[in-house]
Amino acid sequence: MTISIQNIRGFSDVLPDESPAWQFVEQTFRHELERYGFDEIRLPIVEKTALFSRSIGEVTDIVEKEMYTFTDRNGDSLTLRPEGTAGCVRAALQRGLLHNAQPRLWYAGPMFRHERPQKGRYRQFHQVGAEAFGVPGPDVDAELILLSGRILRALGLRDVTLEINNLGTSETRARYRDDLIKHFQAHAEHLDDDARRRLHSNPLRILDSKNPAMAEVIASAPDLLDYMDAEAQAHFTAVRAMLEATGQAYRVNSRLVRGLDYYGSTVFEWVSEHLGAQGTVLAGGRYDALVEMMGGRATPAIGFAAGIERLVSLVEAAGSVPDKTTTQAYLIMTEPTLAQNALAIAESLRTQMPTLRVQVNMGGGSMKSQLRRADRSGAAFALILGPSEAAAGEINIKDLRGETEQYTVAIDRLPAVLSSFDSR
């Protein structure tokens, strides 16, 4: 079949088969975040372009080539949000949430980046984000990491590992960056094309290269950790001590660099081996300079974002998605003329039993096909209404899963009977 209009590349549908896993991931985040004192904030999907270009960094890949930017009817440049932190900071500042308060906020929803799609990477993707404002750490840093670990465990994910790093202050990072460029320039003959291109735009990224030919130049490069000042050292040590005290395993990865300009100090990343090339499942870090940069009073902050699609794929592979609640009762009728009675019975049942799931067969069909639908709906039992039952104010109950013999009851006794089935 040739369908004339299809979805946009990289914008996927979440089909009914997949939605239980999505709900599981979303509900787990909501539940654990609330338990740690985070409150939900709902933010616009479109913001002024300048919000992102200024906060994320003009020369990052996101801003340079990945944003969905358009001009609206007023001539303003608007952008579909590529990430959540900028909008959250904007809202917190604009609405006065940061005034004499240390809010902890979480949000969830779609983000948009115009990249080439591949496994675990889509143009519309979904994140859950959490941001904690006003606390300089290291206690929040550690708690946020512990929270993210708890969420991943609650999702039943075992094979995810925690990597942490400290990017130091913007001054020490600039000094490190300069030395790194010098180092790579001195060994320019060993660099591949990508590395040469990134030498000035993003030299820290060269450290991540997977090219074995460059392993030696990279290994001999200066280490960021050697550049940290005493304060950053102390902060990093304290975070590590807190993780150790709570039994949270981690690996220090001095090559761990976040892609957005506003990150500094503590950064962390949860990584899975089962996702192909896009293994990062949840990542975050401290961004103490961002609030002030956006016009607010200097306010320390830290946050993380998790990729729902990646987590859904892991959770499905791990088989940890709880079974979907299926239809408990499926009502069928032997004559189409009984549809009125069937609807009335179902409505009355739903009113009397608020938690009951009951589906009425629609569109007729033979007894055989109706029962087949009842079976495939996953219902625990079928309610069968024929002319004789209807006339007598009764209905027939057929147990589709257990051993109970089929029998007929008065309709007003149905709630009691179904409850007894339910507690079985």
Place this chain on the structure above:
RNA sequence: GUGGGCGUAGCUCAGCUGGUAGAGCUCCGGAUUGUGGCUCCGGUGGUCGUGGGUUCAAGUCCCAUCGCUCACCCCA
């Protein structure tokens, strides 16, 4: 943006050196006049991604194009 792999039924796929489109699953009906699952029988469903070319003849060969997918880059 660059490269590899792949586009045949709703799904998973077969279709040799060109000779009028197939299987399994699903769905619908029947075997069983008001009784599902298992079995058996039958049926619905395709402009073979799209456009052009070669040929008496193209799912098959050639060209272009679109899409999907994985990887690079980058990131959740």
